[in-house]
Amino acid sequence: MLNRIHRLQVDTRGKGLYEITDSVERWLGQQGAATGLLTVFIQHTSASLTIQENADPDVVHDLNEFFGRIAPEDNRLYRHTVEGPDDMPAHIRSALTLTQLSIPVDQGRMTLGTWQGIYVFEHRARSHRRSVVLHLMAAS
Amino acid sequence: MLNRIHRLQVDTRGKGLYEITDSVERWLGQQGAATGLLTVFIQHTSASLTIQENADPDVVHDLNEFFGRIAPEDNRLYRHTVEGPDDMPAHIRSALTLTQLSIPVDQGRMTLGTWQGIYVFEHRARSHRRSVVLHLMAAS
Amino acid sequence: MLNRIHRLQVDTRGKGLYEITDSVERWLGQQGAATGLLTVFIQHTSASLTIQENADPDVVHDLNEFFGRIAPEDNRLYRHTVEGPDDMPAHIRSALTLTQLSIPVDQGRMTLGTWQGIYVFEHRARSHRRSVVLHLMAAS
Numbered sequence: 001m002l003n004r005i006h007r008l009q010v011d012t013r014g015k016g017l018y019e020i021t022d023s024v025e026r027w028l029g030q031q032g033a034a035t036g037l038l039t040v041f042i043q044h045t046s047a048s049l050t051i052q053e054n055a056d057p058d059v060v061h062d063l064n065e066f067f068g069r070i071a072p073e074d075n076r077l078y079r080h081t082v083e084g085p086d087d088m089p090a091h092i093r094s095a096l097t098l099t100q101l102s103i104p105v106d107q108g109r110m111t112l113g114t115w116q117g118i119y120v121f122e123h124r125a126r127s128h129r130r131s132v133v134l135h136l137m138a139a140s
Numbered sequence: 141m142l143n144r145i146h147r148l149q150v151d152t153r154g155k156g157l158y159e160i161t162d163s164v165e166r167w168l169g170q171q172g173a174a175t176g177l178l179t180v181f182i183q184h185t186s187a188s189l190t191i192q193e194n195a196d197p198d199v200v201h202d203l204n205e206f207f208g209r210i211a212p213e214d215n216r217l218y219r220h221t222v223e224g225p226d227d228m229p230a231h232i233r234s235a236l237t238l239t240q241l242s243i244p245v246d247q248g249r250m251t252l253g254t255w256q257g258i259y260v261f262e263h264r265a266r267s268h269r270r271s272v273v274l275h276l277m278a279a280s
Numbered sequence: 281m282l283n284r285i286h287r288l289q290v291d292t293r294g295k296g297l298y299e300i301t302d303s304v305e306r307w308l309g310q311q312g313a314a315t316g317l318l319t320v321f322i323q324h325t326s327a328s329l330t331i332q333e334n335a336d337p338d339v340v341h342d343l344n345e346f347f348g349r350i351a352p353e354d355n356r357l358y359r360h361t362v363e364g365p366d367d368m369p370a371h372i373r374s375a376l377t378l379t380q381l382s383i384p385v386d387q388g389r390m391t392l393g394t395w396q397g398i399y400v401f402e403h404r405a406r407s408h409r410r411s412v413v414l415h416l417m418a419a420s
Binding site: 036037050051061063066098101103114115116137138139 | 232277
């Protein structure tokens with residue numbers, strides 16, 4: 001049984017979605033896994049994970065805009081304002097999306113649907129280096 | 141160690157929640173598992189998963205209505221409109237709910253609470269055939 | 281391969297976030313795990329899980345307030361009102377957050393980021409005893 005951990009660093013440049021499907025697939029491809037479970041975990045509370053359509057870039061644009069509308073930058077709405085007007089909305093946006101994703105592995109590949117891509121969803125305005133942990137438990 | 145993949149097809153008839161608890165339980169019951177982890181993964185970005193109360197059908201009705209209110213069909217809000225007015229709201233509704241669920245298995249059964257049911261949450265107006273991957277890793 | 285289940289009971293006193301990181305760490309520390317995957321699953325549909333910042337208590341306060349705004353207690357919005365004005369909003373708040381979380385384990389510890397804490401998010405007004413299932417699959 002394979003049981004392995006790997007760390008990815010993802011550099012973000014402001015709010016939006018950054019696709020990491022290729023990086024995850026590359027690491028998985030090197031493990032010699034057959035059947036199992038791959039887990040993606042992001043070590044932050046102001047950036048998160050989501051699976052979205054990777055065909056039309058307008059989808060991730062509209063998704064980012066939606067989250068800007070439901071969790072607006074408006075200091076009057078929040079007590080937690082010391083880290084800047086984008087910080088509390090970032091925590092809310094993280095709570096509404098995912099910190100972790102587990103994807104079944106079949107014949108050595110993630111069972112993603114045709115249009116599914118894995119994204120880091122950055123919720124802060126500034127550039128950040130984000131840490132993502134990958135874990136694989138699989139038969140070889 | 142059991143380490144198995146199975147595929148379910150779920151036919152949906154418009155927006156709303158479709159319970160799949162029985163189908164998942166039936167497959168699990170055939171595996172002879174004792175303790176482990178069962179993962180449910182949906183291969184789409186315009187339908188998702190959720191665990192909700194399966195006692196009062198009004199709960200899933202109200203839930204569907206809520207998502208209609210926060211992610212309305214209004215082309216003025218979105219750039220991605222080529223696939224119809226319900227498509228971009230479908231991606232948003234998917235991002236707000238779950239693409240994957242993992243449920244501990246104890247004595248051969250999922251550790252669901254008394255009122256918990258597993259649902260496919262359809263976000264498109266038309267009928268669809270949705271693909272769900274089940275993965276089980278368990279001691280027999 | 282360790283493959284173990286444990287149950288936590290969490291007493292809540294009204295809407296808000298209740299940190300359980302220490303309880304989860306304590307159980308994990310007793311298992312002698314090296315590398316693996318720890319899953320947290322809550323057996324309810326009116327309380328949920330989230331990972332949030334555990335440094336500034338204003339973050340969890342603002343998060344709770346946000347969910348009060350997007351899923352208000354207003355019986356005119358819902359059909360499911362028999363269990364009180366806070367029940368249907370509780371189901372919506374649960375659907376928007378998490379029922380399950382899986383966290384990779386490395387060198388015997390959860391790979392949480394510096395500021396990440398695991399919380400039970402109570403969505404009902406009254407006090408409740410909430411059941412959380414922990415599952416660990418790991419090499420010893």
